[in-house]
Amino acid sequence: MAITNPFQFLQQVRAEVSKVTWPTRKEVMVTSLMVFAMAILTAIFFFFVDWMIRTGLQFVLNFFGG
Template identity: 70%
Template sequence: MARTNPLQFIQQVRSEVSKVVWPTRREVMLTTVMVFIMAALTAVFFALVDVLIRSGLQGVLSIFG
């Protein structure tokens, strides 16, 4: 493994970081809102699935219980 001079390492890190394309404030806000909307839709979906499974099990148990 080749040893790198600390100054050379810092220069390499700075050159790599300069290549990064950072998102704009609008892109960050838009994707954040989209994540919250998708999380809410997922929560509603699983709540409905839970209600359906619970009512189905209660129906089955009332018949055989």
């Protein structure tokens, strides 16, 4: 692998960065809000799943435990 000097490296980096399609501010906001919304929905879902498992386990332990 050939070693390039720092100046050539920076030129190549600039060329590659110019090819990137950057999202607009609106796209970033919408996708960020969707990520937060999905995280909240997932947390609520797992809260209820955990609650149902805990309730069921307590019922079983109380039924057989005495």
